Amino acid sequence: MPLNYRLHSYIDRVNFKYKNSQEWILKNYTHTFHKGKVNRLLGENGVGKSTILYLILGVLQPQQGKVLIICENDKIYNLKEINLKHWRENNVAYAAHDNLIEKGSTGQRQLTNINKVLKTKQAAEIFLFDEADNALDQEKQKNFETNLESLARNRLVIYTKH
Secondary structure, X not given: OOOOOOOEEEEEEEEEOOOOOOXXXXXXXXXXXXXXXXXXXXXXXXXXXXHHHHHHHOOOOOOEEEEEEEXXXXXXXXXXXXXXXXXXXXXEEEEEOOOOOOOOOHHHHHHHHHHHHHHHOOOOOEEEEEOOOOOOOHHHHHHHHXXXXXXXXXXXXXXXXX
């Protein structure tokens, strides 16, 4: 059953570092991502953009802090306390530059991947795009941006780019 979102995803005072690293990727990070607009995470490689998406997906767990989904009915879901597999399958669409499986140029594969995610995850409430369009030509990137704006009117959309 899809969640009805007023939605925002709230990341509250998160500290995160990878197991084999001495460096904190996120230190006391707090941010709210809102439905109704494209939430952009911009920056160079290594600043934590993908890590934030992985935390929202529940693929990674923070060493400290909380990742929450807050719905229209003010119900709060702490991602540490729900069935993540079911939640992701029914509520989240994810496309990244590194999960390409189609043949063709990188740009062609990215466009195919984006279109497949948009088609197969039409009922999703949360769309996460992790540098999913970085190899598209300028015209296709502009079309993708327009589609994101339209998609974000009714859903939570987070888009990373460097």
